Amino acid sequence: MPQINPYINFNGNAEEAFNFYKSVFGGEFAKIIRFKDFPIGDFPVAENEANKIMHIALPIGNNVLLANDVPEFMGKVNENENRSKIAVSAESREEADKIYNGLSAGGQIEMPIADSPWGSYFAMFRDKYGIEWTVDFDPRDNVKM
Numbered sequence: 001m002p003q004i005n006p007y008i009n010f011n012g013n014a015e016e017a018f019n020f021y022k023s024v025f026g027g028e029f030a031k032i033i034r035f036k037d038f039p040i041g042d043f044p045v046a047e048n049e050a051n052k053i054m055h056i057a058l059p060i061g062n063n064v065l066l067a068n069d070v071p072e073f074m075g076k077v078n079e080n081e082n083r084s085k086i087a088v089s090a091e092s093r094e095e096a097d098k099i100y101n102g103l104s105a106g107g108q109i110e111m112p113i114a115d116s117p118w119g120s121y122f123a124m125f126r127d128k129y130g131i132e133w134t135v136d137f138d139p140r141d142n143v144k145m
Contacts, residue, residue: 003062003063003064004063005063005064005065005066006063006065006066006086007066007067007068008065008066008067008086008131009067009068009069009070009077010053010067010068010069010070010077010129011069011070011076011077012049012052012069012072013069013129014052014053014056014067014068014069015032015052015053015056016129017067017127017129017131018053018056018058018065018067020127020128020129021058021065021103022058023102024098024099024102024103025058025060025065025099027058027059027060028059029056029057029058030057030058030059030064031055031056031057032053032055032056032057033053033054033055033056034050034051034052034053034054035049035050035051035052035053035054035069035071036050036051037054038054045071046071046072046073049069049071049072052069052071053067053068053069054068054069055067055068056068065086084132085124085132085133085134086131086132086133086134087133087134087136088133088134088135088136089136089137089138089141090121090135090136090137091137092137093121093137095137096113096121096123096135096136096137097113099135100113100123100125100135103125103127103133103135104123104125104127104133105128106127106128107125107126107127107128108125108126109123109125110124110125110126110132111123111124111125113135119138119139119140120136120137120138120139120140121136121137121138121139122134122135122136122137123135123136
């Protein structure tokens with residue numbers, strides 16, 4: 001079965017953001033490639049962008065969170081225009097709280113974590129890097145039959 005892995009564009013702070021995500025989710029980076037590490041003949045990289053991230057991957061569970069920095073010549077990414085969300089399904093209320101408290105620190109809360117009308121424990125917010133997340137724990141998903 002195919003996997004879907006979120007891929008995020010950043011304005012030069014992908015490494016900082018991913019170190020933050022790593023502090024919340026744990027694990028190790030599967031890959032970090034900087035622009036200076038990749039020979040790009042017809043795609044010259046400015047010296048001030050050589051250390052920026054061309055590709056970074058952080059495995060989380062069975063998925064991978066991926067990102068890059070957008071080179072300045074391609075223009076800025078407008079995070080406030082990005083209405084896509086990364087959905088995290090927690091295995092317990094405690095895990096949901098931990099992820100929510102970690103990722104939402106310094107961000108903007110759209111819906112604080114609480115029991116939802118549809119029966120799950122849910123939150124929706126934008127982290128301090130402008131990325132939108134939902135955190136959800138549905139006890140019905142963890143019932144063993």
